[in-house]
Amino acid sequence: MNEYDSLAMKSLLKREGYSSARSLEEADIVIFETCSVRQKAEDKVFGVLGRLAKKKRRQDKEYPILVVAGCMAERMKKDLIKRYPEVDLVIGPGHIHEIGDKIKDIVEKKRGQISVSGFKGTIDDIYNEGLYENFSGVKAYVTVVRGCTNYCSYCIVPYVRGPERSRKIEEVLTEVNELAKKGVKEITLLGQNINIYGRDLKGGKIDFLSLLKEVAKIPLIKRVRFLTTHPKDTDIELVELMKTQKKLMPYLHMPFQSGSDKILEKMKRGYTRDEFLEKIKEFRKVYPELSFSTDVIVGYPGETEEDFSLTKEVLEKVRFDGAYLFKYSDRSGTKAEDEMEKVPQTVIKRRHKELLELQNKITFESNKNFVGSTVKILIEGTNKTDKSSLSGRTEHNKVAAIQKQDNVNIGDIVSAEVVRASPHGLYCY
């Protein structure tokens, strides 16, 4: 999502006559497109921003213009300006479309430091002609729902990205068509809780399944993926559609977050461990080739050793093809922040390591299961670790490499037999 917003800001500034700088040192404007989901991401920004602000202060210069955009801008608002007097603009995700005007105001010295935030009354459709002017690549991401209204107790997203807002289907299709003309073969539709696409749109006729069907109709688009589904809103109809519509890739990212009902309840996730496991079982029965990935949070406040082993058990039972394992991070303003029984960092670290080891083993085994089978790979480019080979992704989203061949080009979908697996991917040579 941040990549999409960065691309939008880039094209909006291009309209104002700006172009990309070759290095940080040469830049007249430095924009931080930030994430607030975990403290670690914010700390990285503080590091680089602090360094640039210090340099600007020391040299007593007006440039570079320092901009903080994205979720940290929305979360901290004026506090960022107070903390860093060298920051010129703090602009939340609901105001990205105003970036050009705000930069102009700063350059023309119409105003001092500027902070814009909030979602009310903003037109936050940041798609604009020229967004993909310089786009090249075989894969692209298109946001279809902005924000989220779920308020999971640990999550900052509803506060910093605002309530769920679906984009009109016509706009999404125009954008996908434009990307298809640019050579894109694979589209990933994005939404924090993408299942609910359309429920806030007038008329109420368009839902997520109809969106998927329409996107899949675009001839030049060969593969359609989507992120992220929520277990409480994902039904068998979606899986049935994935099974019948072959452009929909057999890969479902469905975060379960915790295997303990006590923790799931505290997290306000809206499902139980058994309901989640039942869904997986039902989906696999209908569509055995479907692969799953998930997100897990380790060390949510009040998580005991028993709760933790219940989470471990879900990983063992489901055997996800991949899992993103996160250490719980306290986010100011969320319900979880008020929970009293915080798990010590040392315990979180140990549990995280244990889960990582388990999941790495499972992922490797899942990779090994592909050895001997034929996979279809969308070729993305030269393999970074072995320049004599090409790499891409299989339908199940595994990284796969094949030997370079004269008749195989970037953007082709090729069939190849897997001869070897590593913990990170598949080899067809």
Ligand code: 5AD
């Ligand atoms: N701490 C740790 N992980 C978090 N996530 C969201 N909020 C937090 C938090 N406060 C994780 C969830 C979500 C993923 C995108 O980030 O697992 O699915």
Ligand code: SF4
């Ligand atoms: Fe955050 Fe996802 Fe829950 Fe929305 S559904 S509040 S984005 S964890």
